[in-house]
Amino acid sequence: MKIPFTKMQGLGNDFVVLDGVRQSISLSAEQIRRLGDRRFGIGFDQLLLVEPAREAGHDFRYRIFNNDGSEVEQCGNGARCFARFVHDQHLTDKAEIRVETARGVIVPKLEADGLVSVDMGSPRFIPEQIPFLAEADAIIHPLEVAGRTIDLTVVSMGNPHAVQVVDDVDTAPVTAIGALIEAHPRFPARVNAGFMQIVSRSEIRLRVFERGAGETLACGTGACAAVVAGIRRGLLDDTVLVHARGGDLTIRWQGDQSPVLMTGPAVTVYQGEIAL
Numbered sequence: 001m002k003i004p005f006t007k008m009q010g011l012g013n014d015f016v017v018l019d020g021v022r023q024s025i026s027l028s029a030e031q032i033r034r035l036g037d038r039r040f041g042i043g044f045d046q047l048l049l050v051e052p053a054r055e056a057g058h059d060f061r062y063r064i065f066n067n068d069g070s071e072v073e074q075c076g077n078g079a080r081c082f083a084r085f086v087h088d089q090h091l092t093d094k095a096e097i098r099v100e101t102a103r104g105v106i107v108p109k110l111e112a113d114g115l116v117s118v119d120m121g122s123p124r125f126i127p128e129q130i131p132f133l134a135e136a137d138a139i140i141h142p143l144e145v146a147g148r149t150i151d152l153t154v155v156s157m158g159n160p161h162a163v164q165v166v167d168d169v170d171t172a173p174v175t176a177i178g179a180l181i182e183a184h185p186r187f188p189a190r191v192n193a194g195f196m197q198i199v200s201r202s203e204i205r206l207r208v209f210e211r212g213a214g215e216t217l218a219c220g221t222g223a224c225a226a227v228v229a230g231i232r233r234g235l236l237d238d239t240v241l242v243h244a245r246g247g248d249l250t251i252r253w254q255g256d257q258s259p260v261l262m263t264g265p266a267v268t269v270y271q272g273e274i275a276l
């Protein structure tokens, strides 16, 4: 069976997007891994499956899979690509879309300037909500990794993030230490590991070793989590320009229960068909 797909990217974080509205699609973890293989398949960091909404008042549901086949709760760059996809495929003519994810409803909006902004919902910090094994809630949690102690701020943006501050993202050991943090036993569902360099109170540089995908050129939820972590640590103001290796995002957060707002690009690269 052949299925049509769209290849998209948000700041170089790349996706295969499938239309599960016009046809019913069900993929095994093994099929996702095969499609995600950059030599034997199409290749992507995440696969996005767009489906009809389950509840009245919502426009769509979308499911997110890492290229290791695991299904995840949330994806920031994916949310922007999802919005561009349903619009370009004429699945909706709404500029503001209410979409169900595994962790609640998010609201992407196509802006007049071509960017997409997304209300990503409120961040969560309580250790069980991450999930993270810790005795109490704290802004900084020391974690033993490879014989040294790293100060982490843990944040859930629907999916789990552990953010550390580094002097220079270019020399930070993102791959080696990121993999150890991702698989650390204190994160029972694994975690996305963020490495944040503070440039000023309104600008950071960020690299993220993603759970289930390795280091990507950008991570939208990672950018939200890093800015929230920086604000909680008293290092950042409420509007921050995030420089990832694949490009820039603007993140806004007013604190407490207010939602995190993300604005950035979403680009279609090509369309094709592939045999499952």
Ligand SMILES: N[C@@H](CCC[C@H](N)C(=O)O)C(=O)O
Pocket (backbone or CB within 6 Å): 013, 045, 046, 066, 072, 073, 074, 075, 076, 077, 078, 159, 160, 192, 210, 211, 212, 213, 216, 218, 219, 220, 221, 222
């Ligand atoms: N690239 C994404 C995050 C994708 C999911 C993540 N790897 C996880 O396992 O939680 C983004 O842009 O947010």
